[in-house]
Amino acid sequence: MDHEDRIALFLDYENLALGVRDHHGGRPFDFRPIADALAERGRVVVRRAYADWSYFDEDRRMLTRSHVELIEIPQRMGASRKNAADIKMAVDAVELAFERGYISTFVICTGDSDFTPLVHKLRELNKRVIGVGVEKSTSALLPPACDEFLYYDRLEGVDVPPPAVRRARPARPSPVEPAPEPAVETAAEEESARDVDTLAVQLVQTVAGMQGSSSGEVTASALKRALLRKDPTFSESDYGFRTFGELLRHLAAHNVVELASGPAKGDPEVSLPEQGDREVAFGLLRSVVVDLAADGGAVALSGLKDQLRRARPDFSEKKLGYRSFLQFCKAAATGGAVELRWSPEDGDYLLTPKTP
Numbered sequence: 001m002d003h004e005d006r007i008a009l010f011l012d013y014e015n016l017a018l019g020v021r022d023h024h025g026g027r028p029f030d031f032r033p034i035a036d037a038l039a040e041r042g043r044v045v046v047r048r049a050y051a052d053w054s055y056f057d058e059d060r061r062m063l064t065r066s067h068v069e070l071i072e073i074p075q076r077m078g079a080s081r082k083n084a085a086d087i088k089m090a091v092d093a094v095e096l097a098f099e100r101g102y103i104s105t106f107v108i109c110t111g112d113s114d115f116t117p118l119v120h121k122l123r124e125l126n127k128r129v130i131g132v133g134v135e136k137s138t139s140a141l142l143p144p145a146c147d148e149f150l151y152y153d154r155l156e157g158v159d160v161p162p163p164a165v166r167r168a169r170p171a172r173p174s175p176v177e178p179a180p181e182p183a184v185e186t187a188a189e190e191e192s193a194r195d196v197d198t199l200a201v202q203l204v205q206t207v208a209g210m211q212g213s214s215s216g217e218v219t220a221s222a223l224k225r226a227l228l229r230k231d232p233t234f235s236e237s238d239y240g241f242r243t244f245g246e247l248l249r250h251l252a253a254h255n256v257v258e259l260a261s262g263p264a265k266g267d268p269e270v271s272l273p274e275q276g277d278r279e280v281a282f283g284l285l286r287s288v289v290v291d292l293a294a295d296g297g298a299v300a301l302s303g304l305k306d307q308l309r310r311a312r313p314d315f316s317e318k319k320l321g322y323r324s325f326l327q328f329c330k331a332a333a334t335g336g337a338v339e340l341r342w343s344p345e346d347g348d349y350l351l352t353p354k355t356p
Contacts, residue, residue: 005042019134111138
């Protein structure tokens, strides 16, 4: 149990409940999906919800069954009960951070940007902060401040109502056969594939950066944490994968990354292919330069990438772990595929085939 994260959960209940009812077709807020998501991340030792409960009388039983402590913030004449709940919740969270050193993770359930300073303070105190909010009612300032941000709408067990469709005026019957419906599934599949390609580029760049900044191994767990630092809303489930390991195995099958046994079971080492696609790409660059260079001439870097894509439309230096085409060409020069030099007269880099 000592290795488990201890989690303190704080719910800005009015923000969540009204957000769900406004954007989920009037459906009531359900605490169970949040509890299930946190159970996967550690041991929840504190559960507190803040509101004027006279406005949410029907929700009390649901929260009490889930062992949530209800903090009453009564409405007072001339005072804002919402601000009072926010202040009380922030004060309690900071107090708990000082008094309960064993609590490693704070979960702030709200979409209100007013809690951003609280998130910064908790992280300053070396606490991990997870945010939870309704997607359409969450401020854009809050998710980037957290270590991880979970949209309530995307949690397992939350039924999001389909968007309302405006009814069109019935058309007159026509003897002409109706046009075939567009292939929605095909378009969705293509969009999903493009999303995975974008994710693959981001993942490869992250692995390359971690390899360059550290001499240690890049494990799957460390890679997941790095991706969450870049985008706290990242979740492999958004790309159709049940686990992060399943995503890595998919990318390994497509030769995007390589997996090897890591220091712990279930936490493989992730690396970029040393040979294979990279050497093929270097060979492609050299062959294109040979074709374009006439009588020992040189080829300018500008426009060269377009020439490579004509020969191989799926070429992308970012999928190989390079942040720019120039960086890729420098690596190819280091690998002996081409020669690269700066030309002050042309104001550009020039490439020539490497003589054997």
